[in-house]
Amino acid sequence: MKIKIGDISVHYIQYGKGKDILLLHGWGQNIEMMKPLGDSFCQKFRITILDFPGFGESDEPLVAWTISDYAQFLEKFLHLVQVKKPIIMGHSFGGRVAIRYSSYNPIEKLVLFGSPCIRIQEPLPFSVLVLKTLKKIPGFDSIGEKMKKYIGSRDYKAASPIMRKILVEVVNEDLSRYAKMIEEPTLLIWGENDTEAPVSDARELEKIMIDAALIVLPGTHYAYLENLGHVVSILEHFI
Numbered sequence: 001m002k003i004k005i006g007d008i009s010v011h012y013i014q015y016g017k018g019k020d021i022l023l024l025h026g027w028g029q030n031i032e033m034m035k036p037l038g039d040s041f042c043q044k045f046r047i048t049i050l051d052f053p054g055f056g057e058s059d060e061p062l063v064a065w066t067i068s069d070y071a072q073f074l075e076k077f078l079h080l081v082q083v084k085k086p087i088i089m090g091h092s093f094g095g096r097v098a099i100r101y102s103s104y105n106p107i108e109k110l111v112l113f114g115s116p117c118i119r120i121q122e123p124l125p126f127s128v129l130v131l132k133t134l135k136k137i138p139g140f141d142s143i144g145e146k147m148k149k150y151i152g153s154r155d156y157k158a159a160s161p162i163m164r165k166i167l168v169e170v171v172n173e174d175l176s177r178y179a180k181m182i183e184e185p186t187l188l189i190w191g192e193n194d195t196e197a198p199v200s201d202a203r204e205l206e207k208i209m210i211d212a213a214l215i216v217l218p219g220t221h222y223a224y225l226e227n228l229g230h231v232v233s234i235l236e237h238f239i
Contacts, residue, residue: 011057012050016042020086023049024094030056040232064165071100103178110186113224116197117175186212191223
């Protein structure tokens with residue numbers, strides 16, 4: 001299904017009956033990455049999954065959005081599809097949007113899969129420092145743009161120009177002040193070998209949230225899929 005929100009056409013699916021579960025995918029992903037979870041709960045819950053703007057079959061934002069922009073978009077989307085006070089489950093980037101949304105909207109419960117929240121400033125690699133220096137020199141802007149193809153994360157290299165700007169915005173935002181505002185029960189499910197969102201991040205997140213518990217499972221950044229049966233069993237008891 002498609003729905004228009006402002007200038008953006010948004011692709012989503014909604015199926016099942018019962019209390020609402022909203023599933024939010026990670027960066028560079030789409031509906032399909034969350035559908036295994038939706039299919040596991042659609043007999044007892046109404047499932048809503050969307051392609052975030054800039055991913056899957058949804059349009060890209062026209063300007064560089066922040067996490068707050070995505071959260072405000074999500075508020076409009078849920079109003080239009082008549083979802084109120086959902087159980088939200090978000091992976092990675094989707095979890096970050098969920099944290100921001102849940103800090104000022106009523107939800108039932110929150111589940112975060114490998115969702116980094118607290119920004120820890122690390123020294124920039126030498127190659128990135130060189131790139132930043134070149135961009136300040138008159139006439140070297142074009143060289144800096146070409147270097148971006150070879151410097152940076154896999155997600156950054158794969159993104160369009162506008163999505164690259166968004167990626168820079170969203171990964172650099174510290175969401176800890178919003179996480180501290182969430183009063184609803186929150187479950188953190190992490191992969192013990194997650195290199196994109198280390199378990200140490202999850203332990204810090206657990207400390208600052210009002211009502212949060214951490215479960216560490218074997219696996220990587222996608223531990224929720226790698227341990228799908230176990231995760232579904234855990235969630236059945238939680239929700």
